[in-house]
Amino acid sequence: MEEYTQQPDYRPNVAIVLCNKHAQVLWARRIRHDGWQFPQGGIAPNETSDEAAYRELEEELGLKPDHVRLIGSTNQWFRYDIPQRYLRSRYRSRLRGQTQKWFLFEFIGDESDFCLDCSAHPEFDDWKWVDYRTAADRVVSFKQSVYRDALAELEPYFGRISECE
Numbered sequence: 001m002e003e004y005t006q007q008p009d010y011r012p013n014v015a016i017v018l019c020n021k022h023a024q025v026l027w028a029r030r031i032r033h034d035g036w037q038f039p040q041g042g043i044a045p046n047e048t049s050d051e052a053a054y055r056e057l058e059e060e061l062g063l064k065p066d067h068v069r070l071i072g073s074t075n076q077w078f079r080y081d082i083p084q085r086y087l088r089s090r091y092r093s094r095l096r097g098q099t100q101k102w103f104l105f106e107f108i109g110d111e112s113d114f115c116l117d118c119s120a121h122p123e124f125d126d127w128k129w130v131d132y133r134t135a136a137d138r139v140v141s142f143k144q145s146v147y148r149d150a151l152a153e154l155e156p157y158f159g160r161i162s163e164c165e
Contacts, residue, residue: 009096010079012043014053015150017104017132018061018068023158024129026107027138028060028116031125037139038147039124040100049073049101057105060123062115068105072157077101078146086142102150104157132158 016039018026027036041056043049050070057063081097116124130138136147 007079007099009094010099011095011097012049013040013098013100014043014049014056015040015078015100015102016053016056017102017151017154018057018063018107019071019104019132019158019161020107020129021161022129023132023161025132025135026061027128027130027135028124029126031122035140037143038135040098050103053103053105059119060116061127062118063107063109063113067107067109067113069108071104071106071160072154073104074102074150074153076153078150080143080146083142086140100146100150102154104154106161 018039020026025038028039029036039056039060041052041060043052044055047055050073053073054065057065057068077099078101079097079099082095087095114127116122116127132151136144136151139147
């Protein structure tokens with residue numbers, strides 16, 4: 001697995017910032033919850049972070065590689081601890097949190113390309129476009145500092161978005 005150094009208590013993960021041509025980012029609501037976040041997901045053994053990002057786009061949003069354009073990614077991995085009450089039971093005894101590589105994609109498809117219920121286990125039930133500068137304030141508190149730091153690193157890439165205002 002590329003530049004990531006395994007940390008046994010942290011699950012390797014990718015986070016996806018999907019941006020439209022107006023520099024708004026996709027904000028998705030977790031199914032059966034009122035929490036909103038960027039799409040994210042674990043990296044499988046022998047899978048690169050790039051491969052995981054494209055797989056997660058398809059699993060969580062129904063988007064294929066031709067619906068997006070990779071703009072950039074973070075150089076560093078960001079780590080956060082997950083409060084015990086948020087850990088899924090299968091991770092509770094061995095996991096402290098996640099370490100993430102962040103990706104910025106431009107959405108170049110049609111909004112009809114989104115399919116939140118195309119996978120066997122949907123993770124989101126709604127989505128909307130929001131200003132990227134407000135995302136860190138809107139996510140659950142234990143992820144806020146990671147969102148701020150990762151978005152700050154990705155911010156220079158926003159100028160590469162087509163027709164970005």
